[in-house]
Amino acid sequence: MRLRLLVISLLSVSFLGALDHTVVSTSLATIAGDLGALEHMSWVVVGYTLASTVLLPVIGKLGDAVGPRLVFVTSLVVFLAASVLCGFAQSMTWLVVARVIQGMSSAGLQLMSQTIIAHVTSPRERPRHMAVIGAAFPIAILVGPVIGGLITDYWGWQWVFWINVPVGLAALALALVAVPHIETAAPRRFxxxxxxxxxxxxxxxxxxxxxxxxxxxxxxxxxxxxxxxxxxxxxxxxxxxxxxxIVPLRLFANRTIAAGLVLSAIIGIGLFSVTAYLPTYFQMAYRTSVTVSGLVPIATVFGMLVSNLVTGWLASRSGRYRVFAITGTGLAAVGLLTMSLLPVGLPLWVPMVVMFCVGVGTGAFMSLIITVVQSAVPRSELGTVTASVNLVRQVGATVTTAVIGGVIAVGVAALLPSTVDAATLTPQLVHGASPAVQAEIAGIYTGVFAPIFVGLAVAYGVGLIAAVLLPAGRLPEEQAVALDPEPLPA
Structure with missing residues (x-):
């Protein structure tokens, strides 16, 4: 029972941290208008993401040094305080600073949730629990924008942040009861x-x-x-x-860790980076509405969510992990290569099915690879190695997102006819143009995105090689050592 309370607490907190990556997107324009700082609007998101990424190795090392429970509870308290500050923001500078603090604390929530589960479960049990906690991110992607829009319309944008407080306090109460005291080695130099x-x-x-x-x-x-x-x-x-x-380079000599880090980076590079641009692609190339264009990324994330939960359960039953990484990377690579070959004019359900398969392939090893890497290090370095896995994923997604954005901007601008201004090009403008212009712009976007899909397929091909190089074997079944006076029941 106590383990279930622990998982519920960790899932709730992980969901809060993940949700704040996505829930703000639909309220950005309203926030910028109220605070009168449209030119700094992007920093509400960038500040949060950058702060959470930069702090990952630091938080991981702190977890190993002082114990994940202290870091987790402290991060949750800071996160809730920062959420209150965000809601009371009177200027964009105030909001960005509060978002940076919120992002820093979200790193502790995400990372310590995974580290605590690693401490209190055996490697064989871990995949199914890690898959449940890992489901927080795809769920947040699916519901975050909708929740943000509804809250902004009916309660005001401040409640996008204040809604964290009641949920967070409930999760904190559960955490204080369910998260065990985990012994650590003597304090070490930071x-x-x-x-x-x-x-x-x-x-x-x-x-x-x-x-x-x-x-x-x-x-x-x-x-x-x-x-x-x-x-x-x-x-x-x-x-x-x-x-x-803070990042022990000797860990990279371990084949399991090295292959796991490559696979984790592929998730950020190969899928997380392109998801943000899929609606634009379908609005321009398939001439869909804004609402309809969101169906493709939803199908992708849904495939990821289902696959993540199913493979976590299967891996816990069988102990096998390598087959899921090989199958997943191969399926995603084939899916992205297929996307590059799809002609314009097909029914929308075709790319939806293809991207659903890409999501299924990615979800097959999204959370599982964290478990595999954790099993390759001593307990004293669980926080550090978990931070490294998350770090390469987020850096890969951040950098590749920026690169893809630059490729799209330059490529489309270079191919547009002289009668169309790239600076004022919008889906509404294209949909109102003549059929000939619509067809030409659809062809341009298809031509620009095709090599992007090929490049991402190649990235998954590299991931397939890394998956093949993973040492074969099964996750061990031994029970986790009791880390506090009252052992956690399985």
């Missing part, structure tokens, strides 16, 4: 220099990729790339010499 250099390198990289598609900011993009390279080199130098590095 790698402050490594954390600082990593933060600088990642922030600079994200800014550089974001600015790369803007000609007016090309100089700043070059400077940011240089800063990112220098800071990353300094980070590697520090990590090789630090007694307790």
């Amino acid at each position: 790698d402050i220099a490594g954390a600082a250099w990593f933060t600088v390198s990642l922030v600079a990289l994200v800014l550089a990729v974001s600015w790369a598609g803007d000609r007016s900011a090309s100089g700043a993009a070059v400077v940011a790339f240089v800063v990112a390279l220098v800071a990353f080199a300094a980070f590697l130098f520090v990590e090789l010499r630090a007694p307790e590095p």
Whole structure:
């Protein structure tokens, strides 16, 4: 019973953290209008995402040093306080700062949920529990924009943030009862220099990729790339010499960990990055409405959700994991390659089915790979390795999203006829144009997206190689060691 309460608490908190990635999207325009800062609107999302990504290795190391329970509860309290501050924001600067704090604490919620489950379950039990917690993200993608829109329309955008408080307090009460005290080793030195250099390198990289598609900011993009390279080199130098590095580079010598990190990165690079652009593609190439264009990413995420839960259950029953990674990467690669070959004019259900299969392939190893990597390290490094798996996924998604956005912007602008201004091109404008212009623009978008789909299929092909290189075997069945005076019942 206590384990069920624990899973409910962790799922609720993981859902809150994931939901705040998506629920704000439909209320951004309203927020920007009320606060009078339309030009800084994107930072409401970017600040949250960047802060949650940068803090992952730091939070993971803290979890190993002081225990995941303390980090989890502290992160939840900070998250709720930041949610209250977001709702009371009187300026865009106030809101962005509060969102950064919220993003930092969300890293602790996401990461410690996975780490706590790893501590209190055996490797064989872990996949089904991890799949339940991992379902928080696809569910948040499905319902977040709808919930955000309804709350904004009927209660006001402030409640997009304040709604976290009652749910979070209930989850906190459950956590205080169900999350066990987990013993850790003696306090260790924290790698402050490594954390600082990593933060600088990642922030600079994200800014550089974001600015790369803007000609007016090309100089700043070059400077940011240089800063990112220098800071990353300094980070590697520090990590090789630090007694307790935040990212132990020796872990990459383990074949299971190395293959698992590649597979996790593929999820961010191959699917999470392109999902945001699918509605635009179908609005332009298939000439659908805004509402109808959202059906394809919904089908993709739904496939991911179903597959994630099913493979988690199957892996716990059989202990096998390699077959799911091989099958999943292969299915997703074939699906994305098929997307690049689909001609314009097909019924919308065809690409929906194809992208559903891509989602199924990705979900087959989305949460499972975290369990596999966790089983390859001692308990004292569970937080660190879990952070690394999540980090490569989020960095891959962030960087590739920016790259795809730049490719679309440059490619479409270069191919548009002289009578059409790329700066004012909207789906409504295209749908109101002559059939000949609609067909031409549909062909342009198809031509621009085809190599993107091929590139993402190649990424999954690399993931297939990594899946094949995973050591064969089964997850062990031994029970987790009791970590507090009262063992958790299975």
